[in-house]
Amino acid sequence: MTKETLLIGQTLAFEADPFQQGIDAARYDSRGGILIRDGLIAATGTADDLRRKHPMAEVTDYGDGFILPGFIDAHAHYPQTAMIASWGKRLIDWLNGYTFPEEMKFSDPKYAFEIARTYFDLTLANGTTTATSFTTIHPESVDAYFTEAQSRGLRAIAGKTCMDRNAPERLTDTAQSAYDDSKALLEKWHGQDRLIYAITPRFSPTSTREQLNALGALWAEHPDCPMQTHLSEQTEEIAWVRDLFPEARDYLDTYEAAGLVGPGALFGHAIHLTDRERARLKETGASLIHCPTSNTFIGSGLFDMDGLMRESQTIGLATDTGGGSSFSMLRTMAAAYEIAQLRGRALHPAELLWLATSGSARALRLETKIGTLAPGFEADLVILDLASTPAIAQRATRAQSIWEAVFPTIMMGDDRAIQDVRISGKPVRV
Ligand code: GUN
Ligand code: FE
Secondary structure, three states: OOOEEEEEEEEEEEOOOHHHHHHHHEEEEEEEEEEEEOOEEEEEEEHHHHHHHOOOOEEEEEEEEEEEEOEEEEEEEHHHHHHOOOOOOOHHHHHHHHHHHHHHHHHOHHHHHHHHHHHHHHHHHOOEEEEEEEOOOOHHHHHHHHHHHHHOOOOEEEEOEEOOOOOOHHHOOOHHHHHHHHHHHHHHHOOOOOEEEOEEEOOHHHOOHHHHHHHHHHHHHOOOOOEEEEEOOOHHHHHHHHHHOOOOOOHHHHHHOOOOOOOOEEEEEOOOOOHHHHHHHHHHOOEEEEOHHHHHHOOOOOOOHHHHHHOOOEEEEOOOEOOEOOOOHHHHHHHHHHHHHHOOOOOOHHHHHHHHHHHHHHHOOOOOOOOOOOOOOEOOEEEEOOOOOHHHHHHHOOOOOHHHHHHHHHHHOOHHHEEEEEEOOEEEOO
16 A cells, blocks of 8 residues: 655645735644645645544654745755855846856866755755756756756756856857757756756846847747746846847847747846836736845845736745845745835735745746645645744744744744755655
């Protein structure tokens, strides 16, 4: 008989989007259960009920542990792991001064593997079970990421970062080699186990029209792959795009003209948008990826979560390490809360947790596979300790509701709050 595992703790399952449905979208069980079979969630319900129906299941009781879908980071740069928290620059100088020198090191596969290992150690320790990453122009950097993710059984997304101008010579490819290398890597990795290849032009300033067109052609050949890039992060960047693409109506148009806007397009940042850009993002079904710790760290601006959600845009949440200043999706939720507050909207804990799980899954078009505690979903889980430090514990004990109990961990929690992580139902050491 197939082995079954029953996890018991506090459980929270989203049956709908809380931005649309309010907090009734969440189902909370103070003593809930998650039954796992063959790496998938087989059933959810109350612990007592599942114990009765599945007496042979091996039980792990997390007590007051808070069982959630594993966090889903919808935009990160694993090659920036070693230069996270680099001081004092805005985007363009930060790229030239810190990022590009570090990314050059990835021509050495040994270094790429070392950083990929460190990256997944850190993300898993923070409860992130799916990371969506940029790499460098080196195919070896993609191999390192996927090899490491595959050996850990992870669902993971990445693609070769393409640049054919405005970067050091050792970090540039060409329109043709970007197409050829991306295609070869896509054929090698996409659909292997739980891995997904993302076509990845870094951003319009570092790609010629020819390169954007070539990657648009590749995407048209593989529309089931995501396409990830950056959009309207800083005002200086937008002015630069205007100079480089005088014919374009706006920043988004530089991608649109190349066939790089549509369902499965993931636009990191998307802060300073025109009305036309907002309308086109919505019409085409593209996704916007909010990177709040990065936006404050690099000084980029305040994402309009409330206005964009009211327009029913598709939005995911992300760390953007190492422009982002943390590997933790808890810290990322806290920063999203703070940015929304600065724009006059208090995000509810249900909205924050949804963004970090189901919301990111939907933005990645993975909403039928990960990000929700429901039968048929992959059993990637994080178990949170809602009293992980004295400061959090003394606040949480005074809570009158689960939302009040979890909010201190969202605002003040870090990797100490990660009690356990499971990948396809199996515990990983954190
Ligand atoms: N825009 C283009 N490349 C990058 C990057 O590496 N990080 C951030 N934050 N923005 C970018
Ligand atoms: Fe980024």
